[in-house]
Amino acid sequence: xMARNTFNDTLLHFxxxxxxxxxxxxxxxxxxxxxxxxxxxxxxxxxxxxxxxxDKKTKDVLTLVYANREALAKTIExxxxxxFSTSRNKLWMKGEESGNVQPVSExxxxxxxxALLYIVDSNKPMCHTGERTxxxxxxxxx
Amino acid sequence: xMARNTFNDTLLHFxxxxxxxxxxxxxxxxxxxxxxxxxxxxxxxxxxxxxxxxDKKTKDVLTLVYANREALAKTIExxxxxxFSTSRNKLWMKGEESGNVQPVSExxxxxxxxALLYIVDSNKPMCHTGERTxxxxxxxxx
Numbered sequence: 350x351m352a353r354n355t356f357n358d359t360l361l362h363f364x365x366x367x368x369x370x371x372x373x374x375x376x377x378x379x380x381x382x383x384x385x386x387x388x389x390x391x392x393x394x395x396x397x398x399x400x401x402x403x404d405k406k407t408k409d410v411l412t413l414v415y416a417n418r419e420a421l422a423k424t425i426e427x428x429x430x431x432x433f434s435t436s437r438n439k440l441w442m443k444g445e446e447s448g449n450v451q452p453v454s455e456x457x458x459x460x461x462x463x464a465l466l467y468i469v470d471s472n473k474p475m476c477h478t479g480e481r482t483x484x485x486x487x488x489x490x491x
Numbered sequence: 492x493m494a495r496n497t498f499n500d501t502l503l504h505f506x507x508x509x510x511x512x513x514x515x516x517x518x519x520x521x522x523x524x525x526x527x528x529x530x531x532x533x534x535x536x537x538x539x540x541x542x543x544x545x546d547k548k549t550k551d552v553l554t555l556v557y558a559n560r561e562a563l564a565k566t567i568e569x570x571x572x573x574x575f576s577t578s579r580n581k582l583w584m585k586g587e588e589s590g591n592v593q594p595v596s597e598x599x600x601x602x603x604x605x606a607l608l609y610i611v612d613s614n615k616p617m618c619h620t621g622e623r624t625x626x627x628x629x630x631x632x633x
Binding site for chain 1: 524629
């Protein structure tokens with residue numbers, strides 16, 4: 350019985366591997382590296398880099414904000430989205446006034462380490478207008 | 492026959508309206524405004540603003556790049572994604588060297604008009620590493 354299961358598992362693994370090879374031959378490369386906050390290059394853009402915030406469930410892009418090293422550290426430490434306001438020149442937690450706190454499921458950094466992606470798990474408005482997303486304006490030909 | 496269809500249409504419209512009202516009572520506000528390229532506030536950030544690029548089908552965030560007024564105009568005019576390179580200090584079309592041109596289905600601008608979202612319809616790599624997305628690095632606690 351044990352031997353039979355092992356044989357079936359081997360067949361299954363081979364089939365997954367075969368299909369993976371077939372798919373990956375035609376798709377762009379897909380793999381995920383693991384980095385730490387120390388790998389993020391804040392210096393490159395004067396200490397403050399852009400952060401894309403995306404909804405975990407709908408995958409909608411919610412906002413484009415900014416973070417410094419401290420904002421990223423606070424996000425990792427607390428699990429909620431912290432940013433650096435370029436207009437008020439201060440650290441802030443999303444929802445500290447509105448209550449619309451945004452728990453962060455995942456943090457990613459791009460290929461050249463100077464842009465962040467926060468994937469947030471919430472359905473509360475991200476935009477100060479009350480909308481879930483700040484990107485509620487279509488740009489059309491004038 | 493004509494009258495019957497009209498009546499059914501009216502019932503259907505009422506039902507859609509009723510469900511919309513029910514859903515919207517519990518969800519964040521959702522509506523889309525229409526703006527033009529002239530409404531985009533490039534001056535606020537010294538002439539160059541961030542652009543989030545998102546995949547139309549998978550909704551993955553592909554990259555964070557930058558655009559000036561000319562890059563946005565070229566994108567609207569040609570239908571392909573044009574950017575402004577902050578390192579090379581020049582206008583460029585994604586794919587002009589690699590061939591991985593990114594047709595843009597939709598352009599959006601955020602609530603305070605200083606960040607853009609290009610929704611692109613392609614399955615070609617967006618990243619110079621050959622990955623579809625530049626955000627292929629997870630940030631974990633050190």
